[in-house]
Amino acid sequence: MEIETIRTGWTLVSSAVPNRSTHRFGLAYTGLFQRRSRRIKVPVKCFYVQVGGHRLLVDAGWSVQAADHPLRHLGFGLWFASEPVMDASEAARNQLKGRPIDAILMTHLDCDHVSGLQDFPDEIPVYASKAEVAYARKARPRYGSLAEGRDYRQIPFVDDASAPFGKACDLxxxxxxxxxxxxTHSAGSVIYKMAEGGRFSLLVGDNGYSADSWEKGLLPGPLYDANNMRACLAWIRRQAADESCAGVYCAHDPVDR
Ligand SMILES: [Zn+2]
Structure with missing residues (x-):
């Protein structure tokens, strides 16, 4: 198993995004009523994974368009809440330089995860949860229209008592x-467990912004369900403590693991 971190630039966000407790205002993560100079810069990562003979991209990070035409690409609302800071050479397509991708697996459909999809050909299947695709259509202020325009393959979840929320899929x-x-973070967020040779790694998307999220139980700003997020962080903490766990990767971790 090989997991390569691809940092597709950065995004400027409120300091409430990685840690909700830094602000008392519930919508603080949107950056409303805060000075832009107080924003923090977090990396926007996606991951190239080779496991069990599959070559996968997990999330797609920022597109070339986010570098060249950020406002047009994102629309004002999304641009305001999460302004891209990047060079076009940092987009995943440009860093991967034509390396083969069998499938793209989405943790969720927020703009900094779906943006880069448009740089890759339509023939590459893109997997997401049915709940997330439906939520992205409904919650337009959060998702804009970026999440549309792609035919997602719905992950066929089945009941699984060992899954953190009772639904899992051997993809x-x-x-x-x-x-x-x-x-947790959104209605249909997905965590991917990659396993090979008795070891596993977790790709948790925005279920946590660094190891502090699950080690200290720091709640991130954008939340769909706070209680679910707490339960999920506790589950990640237990998985990370398993001696077979090779690593936990999140999309905006300031540290490369
Ligand atoms: Zn994100």
Whole structure:
């Protein structure tokens, strides 16, 4: 198993995004009523994963368009809440330089995760949860229209008592990639467990912004369900403590693991 971190630039966000407790105002993560000079810069990562013979991209990071035409690409609302800071050479397509991708697995459909999809050909299947695709259509102020325009393959979840929220999917039927539905950061967020040779790694998307999220239980700003997020962070903490766990990767971790 090989997991390569691809940092597709940065985004300027409120300091309430990685840690909700820094502000008392519930919508603080949007940056409303805060000086832009007080924003913090967090990396926007996606991951190139080789596991069980599959070559996968987990999330797509910022597109070339986010560098070249950020306002037009995102629209004012999304641009205001999460302004991209990047060079076009940092987009995943440009960093991967034509390396093969069998499938793209989405943790969720926020703009800094779907933006880069448009740089990759339509023939590459893109997986997401049914709940997330439906939520992205409904919650327009959060998602804008960026999440549309792609035919997502819905992850066929089944009941699984060992999953953190009772739903899991052995994505390729060979045990190499297990998807878990986690209604935490968004209605249909997904965690992917990659397994090979008795070891596993977790790709948790925005279920946590660094190890502090699950080690100290720091709640991130944008939340769909706070209680679910607390339960999910506790689950990640238990997984991370397992001696077979090779790593936990989140999309905006300031540290490369
Ligand atoms: Zn994100």
């Amino acid at each position: 390729f039927g060979d045990g190499s990639v297990t998807a878990y539905l986690t209604p």
